[in-house]
Amino acid sequence: MSRFSHRLSDTSFDLAVIGGGVHGLFAALEAATHGASVVLVERDDYGAGLSSNHQRTVHGGLRALQSGQIGKTRAQIAERRDWALMAPHLLRPLPFLFPTHRALTRSRLAVGTALRLYDRLGRHRNDDVPPALHLPASRLYSVAETAARFPGLVPEGVTGGAVWYDYQVRHPDRLNWLIALAAQRAGALLCNHADAVDLLRDGRRVTGVRVADRLSSTIVDVAAHRVLLCAGGALPALHARFGLGASPRLVRASGLLVDRPAIDMALAARGSSGRMLTATPWNGYWLIGTFQTNVPVESGSNPRPSRAEIDAMLDDTNAAFPTLRLRRQDVRLVHSGLTPAVVLRRRAELMPDSRVIAHGADGTAGVFSIVGVKFTTARSTALRALRQMGLAPAQTSSTPPRLPHGHTDDADARLRAACLAAGVALDDDVFTHLVDWYATEAVDVLELSAAVGGLQRLASGTPVLDGEVTYAVERSHAASLADVVLRRTRLGTTGHPGGAALDRAAELLTTALSWSPETRQAQLAEVEARFA
Ligand SMILES: Cc1cc2nc3c(=O)[nH]c(=O)nc-3n(C[C@H](O)[C@H](O)[C@H](O)COP(=O)(O)OP(=O)(O)OC[C@H]3O[C@@H](n4cnc5c(N)ncnc54)[C@H](O)[C@@H]3O)c2cc1C
Numbered sequence: 001m002s003r004f005s006h007r008l009s010d011t012s013f014d015l016a017v018i019g020g021g022v023h024g025l026f027a028a029l030e031a032a033t034h035g036a037s038v039v040l041v042e043r044d045d046y047g048a049g050l051s052s053n054h055q056r057t058v059h060g061g062l063r064a065l066q067s068g069q070i071g072k073t074r075a076q077i078a079e080r081r082d083w084a085l086m087a088p089h090l091l092r093p094l095p096f097l098f099p100t101h102r103a104l105t106r107s108r109l110a111v112g113t114a115l116r117l118y119d120r121l122g123r124h125r126n127d128d129v130p131p132a133l134h135l136p137a138s139r140l141y142s143v144a145e146t147a148a149r150f151p152g153l154v155p156e157g158v159t160g161g162a163v164w165y166d167y168q169v170r171h172p173d174r175l176n177w178l179i180a181l182a183a184q185r186a187g188a189l190l191c192n193h194a195d196a197v198d199l200l201r202d203g204r205r206v207t208g209v210r211v212a213d214r215l216s217s218t219i220v221d222v223a224a225h226r227v228l229l230c231a232g233g234a235l236p237a238l239h240a241r242f243g244l245g246a247s248p249r250l251v252r253a254s255g256l257l258v259d260r261p262a263i264d265m266a267l268a269a270r271g272s273s274g275r276m277l278t279a280t281p282w283n284g285y286w287l288i289g290t291f292q293t294n295v296p297v298e299s300g301s302n303p304r305p306s307r308a309e310i311d312a313m314l315d316d317t318n319a320a321f322p323t324l325r326l327r328r329q330d331v332r333l334v335h336s337g338l339t340p341a342v343v344l345r346r347r348a349e350l351m352p353d354s355r356v357i358a359h360g361a362d363g364t365a366g367v368f369s370i371v372g373v374k375f376t377t378a379r380s381t382a383l384r385a386l387r388q389m390g391l392a393p394a395q396t397s398s399t400p401p402r403l404p405h406g407h408t409d410d411a412d413a414r415l416r417a418a419c420l421a422a423g424v425a426l427d428d429d430v431f432t433h434l435v436d437w438y439a440t441e442a443v444d445v446l447e448l449s450a451a452v453g454g455l456q457r458l459a460s461g462t463p464v465l466d467g468e469v470t471y472a473v474e475r476s477h478a479a480s481l482a483d484v485v486l487r488r489t490r491l492g493t494t495g496h497p498g499g500a501a502l503d504r505a506a507e508l509l510t511t512a513l514s515w516s517p518e519t520r521q522a523q524l525a526e527v528e529a530r531f532a
Helices: 005-010 022-033 062-066 070-086 108-121 143-149 172-185 232-242 307-320 378-388 411-422 428-451 466-475 481-488 499-512 517-531
Strands: 012-018 038-042 091-101 139-141 158-169 189-192 194-202 205-213 218-229 249-261 266-270 276-282 285-292 331-344 347-350 355-358 367-371
Touching: 005 189, 005 218, 012 022, 012 205, 022 038, 022 172, 022 367, 022 378, 038 194, 038 218, 062 070, 062 108, 070 108, 070 158, 070 378, 091 108, 091 143, 091 276, 108 139, 108 158, 139 143, 143 158, 172 189, 172 481, 194 218, 194 232, 218 232, 232 249, 232 331, 232 367, 249 307, 249 347, 276 307, 285 307, 285 331, 285 347, 307 331, 355 378, 367 378, 411 428, 428 466, 466 481, 466 499, 481 499, 481 517, 499 517
Parallel strands: 012 038, 012 218, 038 189, 091 266, 218 367
Antiparallel strands: 091 158, 139 158, 194 205, 205 218, 249 285, 249 331, 266 276, 276 285, 331 347, 355 367
16 A cells, blocks of 8 residues: 555554545544544545535534424534634625415414514624625515525415525535645644455454455554544445444435526425425536435435436426526436435435444444435534544643634735746636635645646636646645546536646546546546436
């Protein structure tokens, strides 16, 4: 295992984390911050699972309030604020509009009363938060105001609209990487493309994890006193493989990014299935979700919906938002994954709360699992698990970590100064892209790009530079074309980036990583499959 072998086999870690989604990454970050020696293994890439396939909303707990859970609502409002302190550069306030109705539970009186209570519970929501991220109070719209903003609103029974605010994550893949980087800077050892294939045991106690490096096809035994499984939709399969119990049921949940221009407000409406759908603006397009299967699916089953299921989602969407008139060819990207569920009267519903499982009762002391249901609450869930494992103090300071490069500060002034110093003139769209995606790290990207002769665009029409591919490999653990296209750069964030950009990225990676022609073809095929 050339990439990590020396530290993996030489160290006995306090904690091994399996899975580099948002829960595993926060667990690694918080454990390392509290002084533990930590290794994290991720069989694909950081955030390659559910953590890049979600609806991008940092929820403030309005749904919990609907079911009368005041304490949970308050906690989620506080956690939403923590995100604004951790990574202000990567969030933006987003208004959500929901039509009110003659029906009592959706009436202006009921919804207005709930929103007033919500605002009262969230009166500290903007404390210490940068002004650009202050969330306004919620409000009610008239029928005319609602109709003006809600294309294709079916007016029957509508009495107006209710508007509230949450945050939208602007670049989830960048966010995942910055949590990984923060964990690494706190001292954690992070290994992507490294599969946890078995637990090591001494009698009834875990002693580590057997890890297969998927890039070098080598295997190494990693000693660890405790193991935390954060494997998302693979958790039940991993439990079965490791002989652990208490596995969650799963459903397949999905969202569709569609080729229709979006307004800058999320809209909520009921689809033909009866499910409440949200159309969220995402880089100018609508991201529609969340769809889910009504019956549980097996862990290990294909996380992607079938064509027939996508057609049903489109029908559902067209009923909720009739002016969109979507057809299959309008789908730019499908976001989907297997997510924890509860089954009530044979019908599966998304699990409402995350869980931490201690597997001591299964006969393996020292092993725990996180069953995570929201990225919004991932940090508090990770801290809860670490407290149970004795790796975080019972009363952790509520101050959230500041993620690296998450702050705009003077990112554009710094990049301008760096351009001046290097004698580089960037096109406006390239400059804007670098500041928007990398914030203060843009200077490092520029300097490396200049040093390797990579200041030209990957292909015409994209602001992404050749040098960003090199930067992703040399500084950000990228080891595959998918890592670069889907997660370290913005190339694939809103759909296929175009053949020329893909080919050029593959060409640069072929040189950087000494790929054979067959490997290069396989890498291209993997990325093309993501957009199929
Ligand atoms: C359609 C959809 C929309 C959603 N929208 C929202 C939203 O708007 N707001 C919100 O807060 N939440 C939302 N969620 C929920 C949120 O996305 C998830 O709860 C969260 O991302 C799960 O993170 P995770 O770390 O538990 O799982 P994952 O991100 O799936 O990470 C698990 C990781 O474990 C790795 N792994 C598996 N097996 C192994 C192994 N043997 N060895 C090493 N690594 C392994 C996988 O490769 C994967 O990367 C949504 C979910 C879906 C499906």
